[in-house]
Amino acid sequence: MNTKPLIKQRNFSPRPASFTDLPFVADVEIGPRKTQRLFWNVPPADDYGEANQIGVQYACDFVQYLKQNKSLVGSARLGWIVSDMAKARADDTRGYAIGFWSFVEQLLYVAATRVDHYSIAEEQAQRYATWKAEADKESNHV
Numbered sequence: 001m002n003t004k005p006l007i008k009q010r011n012f013s014p015r016p017a018s019f020t021d022l023p024f025v026a027d028v029e030i031g032p033r034k035t036q037r038l039f040w041n042v043p044p045a046d047d048y049g050e051a052n053q054i055g056v057q058y059a060c061d062f063v064q065y066l067k068q069n070k071s072l073v074g075s076a077r078l079g080w081i082v083s084d085m086a087k088a089r090a091d092d093t094r095g096y097a098i099g100f101w102s103f104v105e106q107l108l109y110v111a112a113t114r115v116d117h118y119s120i121a122e123e124q125a126q127r128y129a130t131w132k133a134e135a136d137k138e139s140n141h142v
Contacts, residue, residue, distance in 0.1 A: 007057055012065045019077065022065055024058045024096075039077075040084035044092035055099025062100075063107060074124075 012021050019025050019037075026041040042058075045051035062081070066073050085097050111117070 006053065007060055010061055010064055012061075012068045017065060017069055019065075022058070022061055024061075024081075038084055039080040040088055040093075040097075042088070042093050042096045044089070045095050048095040051093070051095025052099035052102075055096040055101075056103045057099075058096065059100045059103035059107075 019039075020027055024042055025037065025039050027035045027037050028041065030036045042051075042054075045054075062078075085093075088097075090097075
């Protein structure tokens with residue numbers, strides 16, 4: 001077994017860190033003085049296995065980013081990644097995505113075995129219901 005670490009441990013400054021600090025997110029030029037943020041900007045890969053391992057690294061980096069920028073948790077950044085993944089040429093970048101999602105599934109399983117995910121969802125639903133009731137109450141008084 002190889003004793004040299006294959007996954008790099010990274011830190012993202014809690015400032016909050018820019019999303020482009022992640023290695024797979026980039027602002028690219030699309031015209032004069034125009035840029036577009038790509039949330040899944042990965043190069044075509046010739047080696048599926050290597051791309052798969054890089055995808056695992058990307059998932060680790062994304063999770064570390066969230067750990068160090070807690071205020072951004074729940075801001076749907078994962079949805080932006082999914083959207084751009086869907087637009088990518090799947091045949092050229094499939095290995096990255098498979099590695100990314102396989103590792104995210106493993107993390108979800110580990111988390112679900114350690115916390116009551118339904119109670120977390122209930123807390124979130126209660127917060128929203130309270131906010132909605134207060135907003136409705138204010139709009140009825142206007």
